Amino acid sequence: MPKPSLRDAIVDAALVEFHQHGYAGTGVAAITGSAGAPKGSFYNHFRSKADLAMVVADRFAAASPVDLLQDQAVPRAIDRITGYFDVMLDRLAGIDFRYGCLLGNLAVDTATDEPTVAAHVDTVFAAWVGQLAAAVRLAQEQGDVDRDRDPDLVGAQLVDLWEGAALRAKARRDGALTRRVVTDGVRRLLVG
Template identity: 60%
Template sequence: MPKPSLRDAIVDAAVAEFHRHGYSGAGVAGIAAAAGAPKGSFYNHFRSKADLAVAAADRFVAGNRAEMLDDPAVPRALDRVTGHFAFLGSRLESTGVEHGCLLGNLAADTAVDEPVVAAHLDGVFGGWAARLTDLVRTAQAEGDVDEALDPALTADLLVAMWEGVALRAKVHGDGTAARRQLDEGVRRLLGVR
């Protein structure tokens, strides 16, 4: 297996540092040190901290197993949606509920002062909601989700609910409560008993 590149090491360190300390609390020097790289080498790979935040967000998203939403081995769309959110809940617990969701943290930290990062995150959330919209429509056609629901609005609410659960988990630090809120929230938003 090839050795990870210095760029990859910096991105991995940024994911961890941004997740623990937020965008404002994580500095380039600390991220470079965590990656075992000299601070100056950071600028060989990234123009700015904002560019690194975009790469870190994408790395984090890659770990969210979005491919579960398209898994042909799971024939029902509803099962793909509920399975995906169940995975996110378990990932939240394994990375430490006190850190919340990296995407939500970055969005809150960069919405005003880092428009490039905020716009990228808006696109990430929008792409996720679009995939969920298609699955809600499919689940409606399969008879598993109420046809009266607006698929796009339901998808947006699922994304917003996830971020809300992750944010509250940061405050109360209870992974069990977060998983219960997530499981029940997904089912209620989809009109499933």
């Protein structure tokens, strides 16, 4: 098995540091220290912390269980959508609801001072909305979601529901309430 590159180690460390301490609360020294890399080596791989944050956002999104939305082993798209959010809730529970969603955290942390990062995260959100909207369209074709619902709007509402719930979970660390909010919210958005 090949040894992970120093660049990958820095990205992995940044993902954890940004998630746990926020973008503004994380410096390059903390990232390189966590990666076991000399601080100066950071700039051999990234022009800035902002450039690294965009790579981290992409890495985080790539690790999402979003392929569950296309899982042919689950015939009903509505079950794929609800199952997807169940897995996302389990992942949030796996970090004791302490850190929220890294994408949402990055969007908030960078909106004012790092608009390039915030814009990049918004494109990640847009792709996520598109994947959810495709699953909603299939659920409509299968007769499980009313055809009068706008799939793109429902996809955006599902992402916003998730991000709001993840943010509040971070503040209150109440997994039971977060599960109820997300589960009920997803159901209401899909079937009314």
